[in-house]
Amino acid sequence: GAVVSQHPSWVICKSGTSVKIECRSLDFQATTMFWYRQFPKQSLMLMATSNEGSKATYEQGVEKDKFLINHASLTLSTLTVTSAHPEDSSFYICSARDPGQGGNEQYFGPGTRLTVT
Amino acid sequence: QKEVEQNSGPLSVPEGAIASLNCTYSDRGSQSFFWYRQYSGKSPELIMSIYSNGDKEDGRFTAQLNKASQYVSLLIRDSQPSDSATYLCAVKYTNAGKSTFGDGTTLTVKP
Numbered sequence: 660g661a662v663v664s665q666h667p668s669w670v671i672c673k674s675g676t677s678v679k680i681e682c683r684s685l686d687f688q689a690t691t692m693f694w695y696r697q698f699p700k701q702s703l704m705l706m707a708t709s710n711e712g713s714k715a716t717y718e719q720g721v722e723k724d725k726f727l728i729n730h731a732s733l734t735l736s737t738l739t740v741t742s743a744h745p746e747d748s749s750f751y752i753c754s755a756r757d758p759g760q761g762g763n764e765q766y767f768g769p770g771t772r773l774t775v776t
Numbered sequence: 777q778k779e780v781e782q783n784s785g786p787l788s789v790p791e792g793a794i795a796s797l798n799c800t801y802s803d804r805g806s807q808s809f810f811w812y813r814q815y816s817g818k819s820p821e822l823i824m825s826i827y828s829n830g831d832k833e834d835g836r837f838t839a840q841l842n843k844a845s846q847y848v849s850l851l852i853r854d855s856q857p858s859d860s861a862t863y864l865c866a867v868k869y870t871n872a873g874k875s876t877f878g879d880g881t882t883l884t885v886k887p
Contacts, residue, residue: 702864702879702880703864703877708874750819752819752820764822764825765866765875766822767820767821769818
């Protein structure tokens, strides 16, 4: 299957600071990437859909000014958590749609564990 | 009613048995169906995709789709302790659209 990477794999930051998470598709070009958040023992929650060269589409209840998404190239999308607070501590996972697989299949990155102190 | 429903489990089976995981979806126009495996603390991994009614086999895994009943299942034959994980069902309405995930079923395979 297609390979998606994320960086960093984990990060600890202080309350009020911003954190940027990178998501890369390594062996395919992804016109669409997705950002998810998952709290311990809870289900995946889609935060936003990121389309290359256009604005991200945010799910209801997700603050677009707090979670900034940039999909500047076909292989890179970034999520910036601005003015992070302890309640933003979570497992953030990106996913990319591989158009070479009929455009249907989504592959997940390994995730970024964010802890805000 | 959730768009994609799964039994939360936990589902426990002995090693070597068949594990059966079920998923129902509400949108009759859904076109694509996926099963992901998620180990604790890790991200989901795609293990099966199915698009047509019937069965699709890949090694010890068999996905079954019945669009008339809006039902998709995953069978794991000869279950191993390493199969212990949460299994997520995902459904897409269109190729370019987003997947809707169920909450997952936790499977435990006991040695």
